[in-house]
Amino acid sequence: MALETKTPAAGATASDDREMLISGSEACAEALTLADLDVVTAYPIRPYDTVMQAIAKKIANGQLVAEYIVAEGEHSQFEVVKHASTVGARVFCGSSGVGWMYAMECLTVTPPLRVPMVAMVGNRALDDPGAFGVEHNDALSVRDLGWMLIWVDTAQEMLDTTLLAYRIAEDRRVFLPIAISADGAFLTHSQAIVQVPSKAKVDKFLPPYNRGDLLLHPDNPITVAPQANEDWVIEIRRQNNEAMNRAYTVIEEAYADFRKTFGRGPENPWFEEYMTEDADVILMGMGTISLPFKVGIRNMRAKGMKVGLIRPRWFRPFPTEKMVTALQRAKAIGVIDRDYSFGSPFGSGVVANEIRAAMYNAEKRPPLLSFICGLGGREVTLEDVYKATDLCLEAAKSGKSPLKTQWLGVRE
């Protein structure tokens, strides 16, 4: 046992990339092994818990040396890793749906404590009624609190983003937590061929976590998170805000270095553009919804319709200028939310209203249509895609935005 514990990530010593047929959750576990995770806390809820099952196997088989703690609820799950991170451990956690909400108090304290935790959210509809399927309201619930939020689409992107997340979160200029959202079932449980890089390359890309002068240790006897009240709270919030602002540069740098080290990864970290260059209509949606939309777009392109897709990755920090520049080219924009925000402006989902806000000061404001689709994991069909596109084309012609949010694929 003693010798084994001296070998960091013993299973990840291969020098060349490997190809593996694995799910999104398993891809995350591969990345965590390569990142030489120190402490992880698990608690069961579908569908994110597949990542915890995968990590448990890695530890049981000696591929990863880490403290694996099964908590008695999500509140403790997130608190345990929060504290482990303050003494210098690289930590991982995660949840889904109401599990994520059960941890809400702990999710609120992590960013102001500047704990660079990485968490995976296997996006799941909130109760009630119970549903295993995907909705994005769970992760979106922390959008204002200082969590960096990213949505991924494929198992490969999950692996790469997990490595990027530690690099970005643990950058001293940032020191904020990151939640990686993966659509429940569609990504967490679906297998694909994934390129798994060598440990040597990962070590080159990802430096060890260094908590510096914030380390809680008898050699550094600091008092962390005292009662601050009105004397100081606004300054502390401002520091959080500055950290989030600095993340823009850190994210750009990390992706550039990722491409240099691993020879893959997007030029634009912020969002994926698909056939948008000459597009009259740009559709937009986060996560695995891109698949039916890409298929629909290819079919429509074959008929001469100029349609494209933007799939946002980073929702926090939000790439306002880049997004506005990309969207201004279109004659109409259609935002498809896999979430809801009851009573919001125009009854739109969260992403649509975020885009509206971003576009408000733009020189050119194409008509923006908002759609809600695929809630509770309902399949998003090509019919939904065509219907959204038709409405967007009408708006492109008239130049006017219908204000009412359209629900697609719903029994009326």
Place this chain on the structure above:
Amino acid sequence: MAEAFANATQILEPFRGVKKVTLEEYFTSGHRTCQGCESALVMKLMVKAAGPRTIVLGATGCMYVANTTYYTTPWVVPWMHTQLGSSGSAALGTSAGLKALMRKGKMKSEPINVIAFCGDGGGADMGLGAISATLTHKEYNSLILMYDNESYANTDIQLSGSTPYGANTTFSPPGSVRRLIHTRWKKNTAAMLAAGHTECRYVATVDASYAVEMMNKVRKALSISGPTFIHSLDPCPKGWDYDPMLSHELGELAVETGVFPLYEVEDGVLRYYGKTKAIVEGRARKPVREYLLKQGRFAHFTEEDLGYFQSKVDEMWEKWELPGVIPFKKAVAGK
């Protein structure tokens, strides 16, 4: 070696008398607790007993709010806030983080004391589940200390699951129609945790009126491997409504009346301490009225209320299978 390392603790020998207690303080000036605050004394003695190689985690409560105001701190050792219900998770996470880093060679290997404290609201109420979980994780060393001032004393004195029967709190004011709002009996927290977590090697009750004994129980708890728990009864001038000069005396009366027993459960063996030991061995208990009527929170008690309180305490010592600790009675054959 790995196994030995896994649960290595500091070996803190007991202080042999008050004159042998170390002089160094690790909880000093810089706090703003009330005059006569017994919990502040508990903090001071707790970390004096633990020494400098210690990390302290403090759950929300008066020992958070009154002790640590930004730009000042009484803590000489590293200290961090944790959420109200998170003392168990804070102890577990800190201990697990240190262990992971030391076993992987990322941090110099040495036994570091991890202490998480909580009030009775954070411990006996909200944080009970997390404390319970932590007490089952025998491979992580920590001490959870519950300073029990018998109310949510930081938020205006509201009743908790650890508030005594009948007490006047802002959530249980005696009124003209209902004299007693709070009719629940105080949770038996220490014994519940000792009985329910068979691999937790040390649970104790303490009372800072018996300071050396209290510090030595802290030292023992930290020297024993795995998670440990200490329940401290802390008279609170504000919440109990008495003259601050009486804190020490009330601490003694709680024990002498049999209301709060002093004991430890070490590796499954129960040991009574001090005056509690004398009571178990037959010494007369002082009547509870001597303790209750010195406190304004019981000023509305009638003779009937005092009689009920006394009968419940009598039961603890005369009927319980393990007097003052475990409230079971053996079934009598044929009944």
